[in-house]
Amino acid sequence: MHNDLIPILLIGNNRLAYSIAVCLLAGGHPVTLLTGSEEEAKRGINTHLHEMEVSGYKAPQGYTLQITKEINNPVNDPLVILITEEEIRAKVKYIQLVERYISPDSIIAVNTESISLNSLQRKSHYPNRVIGANWMEPAHTTLFLEIIANGNVDPKYIQSLLYFAKTSWQKDPYMVSGDCSVYAKLFASMAREAFYLVQNGFATIEDIDRACRNDAGYYAPFAGNCRYMDLMGTYAYGKVMKGLNPTLSKATGTPPFFNKIIEEGGNGIENGRGFYQYSVKSVRKWISTFRGFSYQIKRIMDKYPFNDLKNSIPSEGITRTNGQE
Numbered sequence: 001m002h003n004d005l006i007p008i009l010l011i012g013n014n015r016l017a018y019s020i021a022v023c024l025l026a027g028g029h030p031v032t033l034l035t036g037s038e039e040e041a042k043r044g045i046n047t048h049l050h051e052m053e054v055s056g057y058k059a060p061q062g063y064t065l066q067i068t069k070e071i072n073n074p075v076n077d078p079l080v081i082l083i084t085e086e087e088i089r090a091k092v093k094y095i096q097l098v099e100r101y102i103s104p105d106s107i108i109a110v111n112t113e114s115i116s117l118n119s120l121q122r123k124s125h126y127p128n129r130v131i132g133a134n135w136m137e138p139a140h141t142t143l144f145l146e147i148i149a150n151g152n153v154d155p156k157y158i159q160s161l162l163y164f165a166k167t168s169w170q171k172d173p174y175m176v177s178g179d180c181s182v183y184a185k186l187f188a189s190m191a192r193e194a195f196y197l198v199q200n201g202f203a204t205i206e207d208i209d210r211a212c213r214n215d216a217g218y219y220a221p222f223a224g225n226c227r228y229m230d231l232m233g234t235y236a237y238g239k240v241m242k243g244l245n246p247t248l249s250k251a252t253g254t255p256p257f258f259n260k261i262i263e264e265g266g267n268g269i270e271n272g273r274g275f276y277q278y279s280v281k282s283v284r285k286w287i288s289t290f291r292g293f294s295y296q297i298k299r300i301m302d303k304y305p306f307n308d309l310k311n312s313i314p315s316e317g318i319t320r321t322n323g324q325e
Contacts, residue, residue: 221300
């Protein structure tokens with residue numbers, strides 16, 4: 001399957017899906033996008049292509065893109081990428097839908113942050129080809145791709161996905177040997193502690209954002225958290241964590257102030273209500289600025305590839321384990 005030009009079936013109805021389409025087209029793949037709104041998808045994709053040119057990146061030319069609302073005939077695409085809401089019924093629905101039309105050895109790569117991969121595989125006729133794949137928006141400018149594979153997955157499918165990620169999609173992927181997302185757990189842990197600090201009056205939302213942006217936001221494009229601790233002095237962080245860890249939040253739910261946002265339908269930029277309030281004008285400004293920033297930060301990160309310096313290997317005793325959940 002190692003052919004940069006293999007056709008790919010992409011299923012999704014949101015901005016992330018549209019940016020993944022651009023990422024795949026830029027990698028030379030013919031793409032079929034199954035989506036609920038053809039016009040919205042066209043606008044989203046064309047906007048990204050225009051911004052690529054404006055930002056100094058070469059947008060794909062002469063690409064093959066088909067946008068459709070339904071599948072009626074057998075599909076020969078060796079790879080299917082699903083981008084659905086974080087709800088098991090939605091994911092199972094599309095897995096079972098595409099299995100009616102694709103070959104038994106086509107890969108199904110589905111986004112899953114809180115739902116175990118095993119629970120999705122149990123609903124598949126061919127569980128060995130169902131893999132977790134989490135992307136970050138905008139997919140065509142970020143290096144992020146998380147691949148989740150447990151013992152049920154055929155290794156050849158993992159290798160194929162890693163191959164495309166590195167050679168065609170300009171990703172710096174990592175693989176989770178297990179059932180659940182690593183990045184989602186890291187983010188949830190940080191959010192839980194942030195919510196605890198806000199709910200108990202230790203900080204405001206603005207304080208939390210400044211702490212994250214002006215600290216981790218400064219070094220993260222250069223080094224991950226563990227390497228940053230090495231750069232600053234690993235031993236000192238051990239001393240700090242020894243004192244802090246017992247005091248961290250152990251909450252299993254979300255606090256009242258966040259529940260209120262959700263109950264009132266707050267969806268951030270999508271409807272102007274979230275942790276902050278947004279006018280229609282400011283929504284457009286934030287989206288445009290964020291997209292422009294993604295190209296700027298990409299240029300910086302491309303100058304400093306992960307692990308490109310010699311003598312930069314994990315210490316002895318730090319190994320991968322199969323953390324099945």
